[in-house]
Amino acid sequence: MADSNILLRVENLCKEFPVDTDFISKRRGTARSVHAVNNVSFDIRAGETFGLVGESGCGKSTTGRCIMRLTEPTSGHVYFEGKDVAAMNKKELKELRRNMQFVFQDPYASLNPRMTIGEIVSEPLVIHDMMPNKDERIEFVRGLLDVVGLNPEHINRYPHEFSGGQRQRVGIARAFALRPKLIICDEPVSALDVSIQAQVLNLLSDLQQEYGTAYLFIAHDLSVVQHISDRVAVMYLGNMMEYSDWKTLYAEPCHPYTQSLLSAVPIPDPDIQASRNRIILRGDPPSPIDPPSGCPFHTRCPIAQARCSQEKPELREVLPGHYCACHFAEPNPIKESSIEL
Amino acid sequence: MFGFGLKKRNQQDLRDTPIPEGHHLLEVNDLKMYFHTQDGVVKAVNGVSYTLDRGETLGVVGESGSGKSVTSLTIMGLIDMPPGHVEGGDVLYRGKSLIGMSEEEMESIRGNDIAMIFQDPMTSLNPVYTIGRQLSEGMRLHKGLSKKEALDRSVELLRMVGIPNPEQRVKEYPHEFSGGMRQRVMIAMALACDPDILIADEPTTALDVTIQAQIIELMQEMQQKNGNAIIMITHDLGVVADIADKIMVMYAGSPVEFGTRDEIFYNPIHPYTWGLNRSIPEPVMDEKHPLTPIKGNPPSLVDLPEGCSFAPRCPYATDLCRSTVPPVHTTKTGHYAKCHYCNDAEFVAANAPETSRTRAGRTEAQKGGEA
Ligand SMILES: Nc1ncnc2c1ncn2[C@@H]1O[C@H](COP(=O)(O)OP(=O)(O)OP(=O)(O)O)[C@@H](O)[C@H]1O
Ligand SMILES: Nc1ncnc2c1ncn2[C@@H]1O[C@H](COP(=O)(O)OP(=O)(O)OP(=O)(O)O)[C@@H](O)[C@H]1O
Ligand code: SF4
Ligand code: SF4
Ligand SMILES: [Mg+2]
Ligand SMILES: [Mg+2]
Numbered sequence: 001m002a003d004s005n006i007l008l009r010v011e012n013l014c015k016e017f018p019v020d021t022d023f024i025s026k027r028r029g030t031a032r033s034v035h036a037v038n039n040v041s042f043d044i045r046a047g048e049t050f051g052l053v054g055e056s057g058c059g060k061s062t063t064g065r066c067i068m069r070l071t072e073p074t075s076g077h078v079y080f081e082g083k084d085v086a087a088m089n090k091k092e093l094k095e096l097r098r099n100m101q102f103v104f105q106d107p108y109a110s111l112n113p114r115m116t117i118g119e120i121v122s123e124p125l126v127i128h129d130m131m132p133n134k135d136e137r138i139e140f141v142r143g144l145l146d147v148v149g150l151n152p153e154h155i156n157r158y159p160h161e162f163s164g165g166q167r168q169r170v171g172i173a174r175a176f177a178l179r180p181k182l183i184i185c186d187e188p189v190s191a192l193d194v195s196i197q198a199q200v201l202n203l204l205s206d207l208q209q210e211y212g213t214a215y216l217f218i219a220h221d222l223s224v225v226q227h228i229s230d231r232v233a234v235m236y237l238g239n240m241m242e243y244s245d246w247k248t249l250y251a252e253p254c255h256p257y258t259q260s261l262l263s264a265v266p267i268p269d270p271d272i273q274a275s276r277n278r279i280i281l282r283g284d285p286p287s288p289i290d291p292p293s294g295c296p297f298h299t300r301c302p303i304a305q306a307r308c309s310q311e312k313p314e315l316r317e318v319l320p321g322h323y324c325a326c327h328f329a330e331p332n333p334i335k336e337s338s339i340e341l
Numbered sequence: 342m343f344g345f346g347l348k349k350r351n352q353q354d355l356r357d358t359p360i361p362e363g364h365h366l367l368e369v370n371d372l373k374m375y376f377h378t379q380d381g382v383v384k385a386v387n388g389v390s391y392t393l394d395r396g397e398t399l400g401v402v403g404e405s406g407s408g409k410s411v412t413s414l415t416i417m418g419l420i421d422m423p424p425g426h427v428e429g430g431d432v433l434y435r436g437k438s439l440i441g442m443s444e445e446e447m448e449s450i451r452g453n454d455i456a457m458i459f460q461d462p463m464t465s466l467n468p469v470y471t472i473g474r475q476l477s478e479g480m481r482l483h484k485g486l487s488k489k490e491a492l493d494r495s496v497e498l499l500r501m502v503g504i505p506n507p508e509q510r511v512k513e514y515p516h517e518f519s520g521g522m523r524q525r526v527m528i529a530m531a532l533a534c535d536p537d538i539l540i541a542d543e544p545t546t547a548l549d550v551t552i553q554a555q556i557i558e559l560m561q562e563m564q565q566k567n568g569n570a571i572i573m574i575t576h577d578l579g580v581v582a583d584i585a586d587k588i589m590v591m592y593a594g595s596p597v598e599f600g601t602r603d604e605i606f607y608n609p610i611h612p613y614t615w616g617l618n619r620s621i622p623e624p625v626m627d628e629k630h631p632l633t634p635i636k637g638n639p640p641s642l643v644d645l646p647e648g649c650s651f652a653p654r655c656p657y658a659t660d661l662c663r664s665t666v667p668p669v670h671t672t673k674t675g676h677y678a679k680c681h682y683c684n685d686a687e688f689v690a691a692n693a694p695e696t697s698r699t700r701a702g703r704t705e706a707q708k709g710g711e712a
Contacts, residue, residue, distance in 0.1 A: 055549035163638045175392050191444040193576065198620035198634035220549070227622035227629060249683045251626050264554040266579030267624045270606050273582050280558055284519045309646075 006082075006212050008044040008067065009141040013037055013076035015062050018280040019289060034288045036062040038296075039076070039317065042323075046181065049208065049215040051229030051246070053222055053261075055285060059238040060218045064184045067216070068100055071081035080182075098128050102174035103168075105187035110171055111159040121145065121174045128178060141177075144272060148173045148203060157164075165196035169203065176207060184216045189224060192210035201228055222265050225249055234258045237288055237296040240315055244322035257297045259334050279334055295326070302334050356454045356537050363414035366570055367538060372430035374408075374415045377423060381643040387413040387594035390588070390669075390677075395537065396564065398571040398711035400466055400585030400602075402578060402617075404639055407591040409574045413540045417457055418447040423696075453483040456531035460543035462523035466515040472499070473511030483534045493559070498529040498672075502559055525559065532563055539564075540572045545580065557584060578621060582606060587619040590614050593640055593650040598683075600676035607698045610676070610683040612655050619693045649680065657682065657692065 031048050039057040044050045052060050065071040067078050067086060069124040078085040080096055081102050088096060101124070106112035111120055122141045125276045131137040142152035148169040160165055168188060175183050187243040189197040203230065209211065219225050225232055225253070226246055233243035234257065242255040253259045281300045307327055315325040326333065360366060362431035374386040386408045393399050401409050414420050416432050416439060432439040434454065439447070451457075456619050459465050467475060476498060477491035486494065490512065502525040515523060524544055531539055541560065545553035561584060564571055573584060581588050581602070588605040590598045590613065598611040609615060616635035623630055637654040640646055652658040661681055670684040671677040682688040 020562045055551065165638065193639075194578075194617060194620045195404065196638070197633035198632040199636075200634055201622075202634060222550070223624060226624075227632070261551060264550040266554075266557075266577070267581045268578035268584040268606075268621055269624065270582045270602055271697055272624065273579070278554065280554050282555075284521055284552070285549075305579065 005045045006043045007046040007080070007081040008144050008216075009077075009082075010043065010063070010067065011041050011077040011079070013040045013063065013066055013078065014074045015059070015066055015071065016074045026291075032289050035238050035291055036288060037066065037073075038291075038336040040235070040238075040240045042233055042240060042243055044182065044214055044216060047208070047210075047212045047214050049217050049228050051225035051232040052218045052235065053220060053225050053232065054235035055220065055261075055294040057285070057288065058235045060220075060235060061186055063235070064102070064186050064216060064218055068102055068184060070102075087258060092130070098124075098178050099181045101178065101180040101183045102184060103171050103175045103185045103188045105190050108159075108164070108167065108191075111167060113159055116158055117145070117150075117162070117170050120159070120170060121177055124174060124177045130178070141173075144173045146176060148176075149199070163196075165192050165199060168192065168200050172200070172203060172207070176211070176213070179211060180213060182214045182216065184218070186218045187220070188217075190219060192219065192304060197224070204228065220263060220319070234261065236306075237285060237291055239296050240325065241297070242322075242324045242326075244319075248322055249320075254318050254322065254331055254333065255326045256301050256303055256333050259332055260300075260302070277336060297326075351554070354453070354678055355435055355437060355450060356535075358435055358437075364433065364436040366395050366435065368431075368433040369617070370417065370431045370433070372415060372429035372432060374411055374420060374425055375428045376425050377540065378643075383642045384594050384645060385425075385642060386415060389589070389591075389596050390430075391596070391599055393538070393570050393572065393587075393588055395570055395585045396568050397606075398564070398573060398584050400578060400581030400588045401572060401574045401591065402581055402588065403591030404576065405470060406639065407641070408594040408642075409591055410542055411543060412591075413457065413572060413574060417451055417455060418442065418444070419451075419457075437441075439703050449483070452479050453530075453534045454536055455538045455540065456534070456536040457540040457542065458527040458531050458544050460546050462520070462527045465514065465527060466523060468515055471512055471514060472518070476511070476526070479530065487496040495529075495535070496614055498533055499526070501563075502526070502529045502532075503555070504529075521548055521555065524548060526554070528559060528563070532567065532569075535567055536569055538572065540574070542574045543576070544573075546575070546577075553580075560584070567603075571600045575678065590617070590681060594642055595650065595679060596677075597651065597680070598676075598678040601674070604674070604676045606695050608676075609682050609693060610670075610689050611678040612692070613651050615692065615694050616654075618696075632687055651663065651680075657688075 016033040016035055018033045020032055040063060040280045054060055056134050066073040085096060118141050121144055125131050125137055131140060145152045145155060150166060150169050165303050168318060189200050192200060194290040208215065217225060217228055229246050231243060232249045236257050242253060242258045250259065250262065253262060260279045260281050267273045279302060283300050286299055294312050298304045301308065313325045313327045315323050316331045318324045369389055369391050372386055372389045376383040376385055389412050391399060397508035403409050411420065418439065427440055428581045473492055473495045476482055480486045480491045480494055495511050496507045503524060504510050504525055518526060545556050547594065548556065562569060576580060585602050587601055589596045590605065592613050597613045598605065598609065605614065619633040620635060622632065635654050640650055642655065646653055648664045649662045652662040667679050669677050669679050
């Protein structure tokens, strides 16, 4: 695709974690591995929010970590502004790190308790030799704290003196210090109460408008992702199941898993909730150590056919800009007649 | 809690005594539970009131630390005293006070008349005993079943809560179960003695949505079958919209609003409830509405603000709010709120958020006007 707007391109990304690392398993060749990310492809455009959803353990964080090279992919490619990240030299990698930042889920664990928030926020500037003048740097950090809604007077306080929502603001200020082009937000609001969550979501939107930063927004809360994203992707058991613009994905999902997932989210409006047809999936997701043959969803899919357990569906463009990995992809594929009541 | 010493079955089951005239299954009246700590007095539960009948589901919502769990643990007699102390109020179960009941009496109520399930099943399951043994314990203790009878019933219960191959699974240990299956086991255990009341403290918070949907469906099926009441503690307004008949909204240890599900969702009268409503993303398909967060953070329970606890964050706060604790206003239907202005219809009409009902009403009116 010759879309000059594409900032990040992920191609056939795979990540396996070995589980039987003992000597005997290795010798016998019985060592197994977790297929955490399996042949995942997508792209992120400059300035957009790309939401990544899926249930616990489906590989969202691992995908984000592979993109940042916090973990080495088993295979596949990541291109940033057209350049293969794996082929980058030291200088290019440093430049890449400057342009990609991370915001983590846990505002408690992700900040160094022995550093003041001023030191935490200015650390990326120091690492990248930007603003060597200390006074200038302090002024800049005070400005950033103000932007994220923290009192600049608190620059010398420590993380434990702040609430969860405030700590998440510190993490966001730090991520924005270098004005990166992409921020990978891994469950940035999952640990926060709804009223604080709304504050942080609004902050992320405001900063994006101001600086044109793109987000890879990882979360399991589908309504939060709907609210913040331009496009949304759904993963299951390490695989990319579907992605498209948010409206199409939420109104007319083409993948049975997306449709089931959306239908399982209770809507905080009793009238709407009572009028919905609900698909309740049976069973648990299979183990990523021993994933099913064929379609990874066939063990729980309400419309699975014989073909599904033999032949793995490829991710294909079912409608312009709408990608789906199902042999029987069509808008809302699970019909009322196949819902088990 | 998991001693296996079998006691003789308690002869009088409170569950079998009829509810006295004029009483409800459960009545919580102005309950106050404070913790006396080195940092000061933590007013964790500060005047909670509600009633609950068989077959009903009460949803308790509120932010982290608002006192949801402590309220239920107080009812169950599971708060360590000290540091806890019941500062006032009462809990009546079938007309009988649970506050001040002896530990022995409470033990026969817990798990038998009132059962509780927690967010993290691993903390409530004993890792060294089989699932079957843990399920059997309560039934042998409270129902006087033999070992064999209790095990057969355990298999039946596991089947009922949707665990495949239950004859095999009763012999397994908790770590061999997935998170969703452990929560099913907890429900089976809670329902083993057909309790009158099932208290579920964030039972699905740690689970994925597809598994949450299964668990909620299961709790509803069980309620239909057994007619028990449910107290569902959650921070997810979607979950209460789904299953609650009544809802209590808590803030800083106090219930700020209580009403039927329709009252709370379509006619809320407290500014905090409005704030929650405006903080959650709307499930819209046309245009996204911006969120309106509640500014600031919840107060410390050791050092509550003077007057209304919500005043520092409330956009409508006045000098009166900042100096005087608001009274509880109760409507004819039992809908109540703790705010100086919530009984002012004009104030409510001017400031309450839009709902799908008001929006539908307006479209209707527009259509009527055009015709
Ligand atoms: N370092 C590791 N070693 C072994 N297995 C791992 C490692 N990191 C992740 N995994 C496994 O890879 C799979 C994907 O994990 P990942 O953390 O990417 O999921 P996730 O979608 O982010 O889940 P969650 O919503 O729970 O954060 C899981 O099965 C996980 O157990
Ligand atoms: N043993 C204790 N000693 C002192 N304070 C306590 C004790 N137990 C609970 N608290 C305090 O009581 C308050 C209410 O706690 P509670 O657990 O009921 O909150 P909650 O609404 O259930 O929150 P969450 O949503 O996080 O579960 C909290 O501020 C908590 O710190
Ligand atoms: S390929 Fe088959 S099993 Fe997989 S989602 Fe489509 S219909 Fe279901
Ligand atoms: S009493 Fe005053 S501060 Fe409290 S909720 Fe009502 S208007 Fe707001
Ligand atoms: Mg993760
Ligand atoms: Mg709690």
